[in-house]
Amino acid sequence: MTRQCIFIATALLVSFISGCRETGDNIVIIDRYKSPHGYNVQLIAHSPGIDDPSLDRRCYYKVFINKMEEGRTETALDSQKKYFKMSLPPNRHLLRVEKWVLDEKNEKYVKLNNIDQPKPGFIYFDVPENRIVTIELKVNRDGKAEYSMSHEKE
Amino acid sequence: MIVKRILFILLCIFMLVSCGKDYVSEQEPNDLFNQAMDIQFDKEIRGFLQKTTDRDIYRIIADTDSVADINVTGVKGINIAIRLWEEKDGRTLLKVIDDVRKSSPERFANLFMKTGMTYYAEITYGEKDSKKASAQDYYSLTIKKRDAGNDEIEPNDMFEQATILIPGTEISGYFSPSYNRSNENKDTLHREEDWFEITVDMETETPVLMDVFMTGVQGINSELYLFGPDKQEISKSDNGQRGSGEEIRGIGIKKSGRYYVMVTCKNYEANHDDPYYLTAVIRESDSSKEMEPNGDIESANIIINNHVGGEISNGGDADFYCYKPIDEFGIYRILLEPAGDDDFSVGIYDAKKVKITEINNSGAGAGETFPNLKMTDQFYLSVSSRIGGEGKGKYNLTVTPLQNIEDMELEPNDNKGEATKITNGRIAGFISHKGDKDFFLMDYEMRVNALFDITGVKGGDIKVSITDPLGYIIKTEQVRGAGNVKIKEMIEKRGYLIVESLNDNYENPYKIRIKVAE
Numbered sequence: 011m012t013r014q015c016i017f018i019a020t021a022l023l024v025s026f027i028s029g030c031r032e033t034g035d036n037i038v039i040i041d042r043y044k045s046p047h048g049y050n051v052q053l054i055a056h057s058p059g060i061d062d063p064s065l066d067r068r069c070y071y072k073v074f075i076n077k078m079e080e081g082r083t084e085t086a087l088d089s090q091k092k093y094f095k096m097s098l099p100p101n102r103h104l105l106r107v108e109k110w111v112l113d114e115k116n117e118k119y120v121k122l123n124n125i126d127q128p129k130p131g132f133i134y135f136d137v138p139e140n141r142i143v144t145i146e147l148k149v150n151r152d153g154k155a156e157y158s159m160s161h162e163k164e
Numbered sequence: 165m166i167v168k169r170i171l172f173i174l175l176c177i178f179m180l181v182s183c184g185k186d187y188v189s190e191q192e193p194n195d196l197f198n199q200a201m202d203i204q205f206d207k208e209i210r211g212f213l214q215k216t217t218d219r220d221i222y223r224i225i226a227d228t229d230s231v232a233d234i235n236v237t238g239v240k241g242i243n244i245a246i247r248l249w250e251e252k253d254g255r256t257l258l259k260v261i262d263d264v265r266k267s268s269p270e271r272f273a274n275l276f277m278k279t280g281m282t283y284y285a286e287i288t289y290g291e292k293d294s295k296k297a298s299a300q301d302y303y304s305l306t307i308k309k310r311d312a313g314n315d316e317i318e319p320n321d322m323f324e325q326a327t328i329l330i331p332g333t334e335i336s337g338y339f340s341p342s343y344n345r346s347n348e349n350k351d352t353l354h355r356e357e358d359w360f361e362i363t364v365d366m367e368t369e370t371p372v373l374m375d376v377f378m379t380g381v382q383g384i385n386s387e388l389y390l391f392g393p394d395k396q397e398i399s400k401s402d403n404g405q406r407g408s409g410e411e412i413r414g415i416g417i418k419k420s421g422r423y424y425v426m427v428t429c430k431n432y433e434a435n436h437d438d439p440y441y442l443t444a445v446i447r448e449s450d451s452s453k454e455m456e457p458n459g460d461i462e463s464a465n466i467i468i469n470n471h472v473g474g475e476i477s478n479g480g481d482a483d484f485y486c487y488k489p490i491d492e493f494g495i496y497r498i499l500l501e502p503a504g505d506d507d508f509s510v511g512i513y514d515a516k517k518v519k520i521t522e523i524n525n526s527g528a529g530a531g532e533t534f535p536n537l538k539m540t541d542q543f544y545l546s547v548s549s550r551i552g553g554e555g556k557g558k559y560n561l562t563v564t565p566l567q568n569i570e571d572m573e574l575e576p577n578d579n580k581g582e583a584t585k586i587t588n589g590r591i592a593g594f595i596s597h598k599g600d601k602d603f604f605l606m607d608y609e610m611r612v613n614a615l616f617d618i619t620g621v622k623g624g625d626i627k628v629s630i631t632d633p634l635g636y637i638i639k640t641e642q643v644r645g646a647g648n649v650k651i652k653e654m655i656e657k658r659g660y661l662i663v664e665s666l667n668d669n670y671e672n673p674y675k676i677r678i679k680v681a682e
Contacts (some may be wrong), residue, residue: 084611
């Protein structure tokens with residue numbers, strides 16, 4: 011009886027977090043994923059480790075999918091999240107990024123030298139059916155890039 | 165008897181010798197006016213400044229209206245001078261002729277003498293250096309007379325003494341003497357000036373135009389001035405060259421009165437042999453022609469019927485015009501066409517008389533165009549030649565109001581603050597001046613992906629840039645000639661399109677269409 015109570019309580023708690031469906035006496039826990047609408051891949055790029063305003067330059071990331079230029083993120087400070095959304099067919103894809111920074115003197119953005127580009131500057135990822143893939147790119151102070159992926163939930 | 169014969173022969177010889185002399189000697193004492201020695205015209209008089217207090221006075225009696233040319237040679241080591249007097253209700257000093265140099269001659273080419281009047285020529289020491297007597301070296305004074313024609317009436321060294329100049333009639337004068345010791349004006353000290361007076365009697369309120377022409381004189385770098393009834397300078401001509409004439413053209417006369425012409429020269433130059441000839445002309449004004457003075461924005465001529473013809477008289481000269489639009493808002497095409505191989509520029513000023521830009525894109529002989537000037541009020545234009553240049557000549561200036569203009573850049577839009585907003589997804593513009601940079605603002609409710617379809621300038625090259633919301637350039641493409649280039653770029657709600665000229669062409673527009681998708 012005690013075990014049953016603990017199980018039910020745990021199930022209720024989980025149902026708060028995800029979604030749940032009741033079928034007879036059994037409770038099945040399921041995730042509620044957002045369906046793609048207009049885009050199914052989102053890149054979020056930022057450098058959260060920056061804590062010195064003089065190093066926090068305006069920048070954007072140029073995005074290449076399968077070796078073709080797809081577009082760019084919006085412009086923002088390096089420490090801020092920059093977004094780029096795209097729609098890709100379900101498949102395995104190659105994402106490559108190129109960082110451009112503001113040259114304030116010449117009032118234009120210039121490509122960051124290769125040596126300073128985030129490394130690695132690419133990631134392979136899968137796009138399943140009916141999922142929105144979110145790829146978060148975090149770049150640390152040394153230019154080391156970390157990619158994490160998730161499927162966008164409701 | 166023999167003695168008598170010898171004396172008679174000697175007397176005859178003496179008479180023969182003295183009759184053959186082509187000069188006469190001064191008769192001292194002649195230091196006072198009542199001791200003055202009468203002169204014979206064209207006859208040389210030899211005299212001496214024998215004491216440091218000496219002066220020699222000669223009397224000239226005019227039997228007809230005539231002009232005297234007074235010439236005295238130099239005396240070694242002495243600064244000699246001539247003072248000219250007129251006997252009229254006492255004696256009046258007319259002129260002091262003194263070039264303040266030792267051993268040099270003095271000359272005054274044209275003293276006007278009136279019938280029956282008595283004049284005196286006083287030969288004396290000049291102001292420079294200590295006075296030094298000379299009993300050995302004589303001076304030679306010669307006064308020649310000629311009939312008075314249509315000459316200036318010297319002395320006419322100030323406007324109160326101005327010689328009357330009748331429009332349409334030529335008058336002559338001399339750059340003589342080199343120094344006028346009576347001129348005590350600090351700015352023009354001892355400068356010789358000839359003043360003339362023109363009376364303008366206007367029958368209607370319609371302005372008339374005055375032209376003044378003066379011939380050049382060898383060795384003289386002359387200047388010509390025109391003054392109004394209030395003695396204020398209206399115009400000046402100085403081409404800066406020795407031996408060439410001066411002219412003031414198309415001066416607008418709006419009220420009756422006495423106008424004054426003043427002739428002078430630089431560096432105390434003189435020419436006692438060759439006269440200058442001066443003419444003034446009064447003519448009807450023409451609203452399609454420039455009316456001087458319009459050398460500053462305050463005296464700008466109003467452009468009537470969108471067109472005016474004018475003339476630049478010398479390098480550095482400028483003509484100003486005011487354009488008063490019929491509508492409150494308008495776009496105008498400005499075109500300046502030189503008549504010859506001249507290189508003129510056009511300045512554009514707003515209603516507050518603040519200069520907006522200067523157009524000087526083309527070389528000599530080519531026109532200047534500003535294809536699309538946006539103005540919401542009256543504005544001013546200036547036409548000028550390069551400062552220090554030789555540019556002078558005629559030109560035509562045309563202002564054409566452009567009708568039914570939509571989706572056109574609104575100049576000036578040379579920076580972000582003046583950017584023309586794109587509202588209908590398309591825009592066209594011109595390279596308006598050298599180094600022109602056109603800014604356009606794109607403003608959307610959300611972030612959009614845009615496709616820019618750019619058609620370049622026929623005969624020119626441009627560079628098109630797209631910026632982030634702050635105006636920093638993200639992407640740039642060049643468009644050669646009338647070629648077509650497409651650019652895809654994201655606009656983060658707001659951004660700027662910048663078109664820069666790489667190779668100027670002021671006649672043909674560029675066109676840009678923008679298709680957006682979310």
